Amino acid sequence: MARSALLNVMVQAAIKAGKSLSRDFGEVQNLQVSVKGPGDFVSQADLKAQKIIRDELLKARPTYGFLGEEADEEIKGTDGAHRWIVDPLDGTTNFLHGIPMFSVSIALERNGEIVGAVVFNPATDELYTAERGGGAFLNDRRLRVASRRVLSDCVIGCGVPHLGRGNHGKFLVELRHVMGEVAGVRRVGSAALDLAYVAAGRFDGFWEVGLSPWDMAAGILLVREAGGFVSDLDGGNDMLATSSIVCGNEHIHKALAEVVKRPIPTK
Numbered sequence: 001m002a003r004s005a006l007l008n009v010m011v012q013a014a015i016k017a018g019k020s021l022s023r024d025f026g027e028v029q030n031l032q033v034s035v036k037g038p039g040d041f042v043s044q045a046d047l048k049a050q051k052i053i054r055d056e057l058l059k060a061r062p063t064y065g066f067l068g069e070e071a072d073e074e075i076k077g078t079d080g081a082h083r084w085i086v087d088p089l090d091g092t093t094n095f096l097h098g099i100p101m102f103s104v105s106i107a108l109e110r111n112g113e114i115v116g117a118v119v120f121n122p123a124t125d126e127l128y129t130a131e132r133g134g135g136a137f138l139n140d141r142r143l144r145v146a147s148r149r150v151l152s153d154c155v156i157g158c159g160v161p162h163l164g165r166g167n168h169g170k171f172l173v174e175l176r177h178v179m180g181e182v183a184g185v186r187r188v189g190s191a192a193l194d195l196a197y198v199a200a201g202r203f204d205g206f207w208e209v210g211l212s213p214w215d216m217a218a219g220i221l222l223v224r225e226a227g228g229f230v231s232d233l234d235g236g237n238d239m240l241a242t243s244s245i246v247c248g249n250e251h252i253h254k255a256l257a258e259v260v261k262r263p264i265p266t267k
């Protein structure tokens, strides 16, 4: 598998940030038992990881823009065509609770299109990469989305709203419809990993509402480069703007979108 120079820069940044997160994750596990808990410590770990990534990426391409979850505001590059979209720690709640399912997510956007993607889980050493037109990979292995054709055989990932976030009633209707049609529903807690799992054929599909661009930019390319289909819940292509996403192979993407969007029953 040959990686472009740009993808190598992204991979190096993700691995460097991942090492920092891994060290801090060890400390978080110790802090679980303290009364104050690891909250502040995790915010620092998150900021530290973002700084590592920003420094690496901007050192390699100083003119590119940078949109990162932890930045106060977007850095507009002098090169109007390119922008990095970064979540230094996706799955913060898992990280905070000592659950080893979190990731670093880095995407490269060129003229409004995602052309490079890295999602890295340092706790499992799983590195997902994709370049537009070059396929998607888990470490050195080429990825392909699962080929199941009917929802009744499928395991579907989703996001679940929680205290202070999302439309709980609407989600419960979506879940009620989906769980009645599928073999299993999963909630990983890192949207970037959910999408990587679809690319890897572990999940047959995934949907979530209320995501931010950094949660899904890299994952979208992973799924597409693994042969999958991705849209927002209305079938549009601008997921980063509309903040909803549904994906799977050609058949499951369509079937899942229909079930998720089924109207609320009147009684």
Ligand code: IPD
Binding pocket: 087, 089, 090, 091, 092, 093, 159, 160, 188, 189, 190, 191, 192, 208, 210, 211, 215
């Ligand atoms: C969150 C995760 C989670 C999703 C949330 C995101 P964070 O990102 O991706 O899976 O359900 O909507 O905010 O806060 O852990 O970076």
Ligand code: CA
Binding pocket: 087, 089, 090, 091, 214, 215
């Ligand atoms: Ca996130």
Ligand code: CA
Binding pocket: 069, 087, 088, 089, 090, 091, 092
């Ligand atoms: Ca985050």
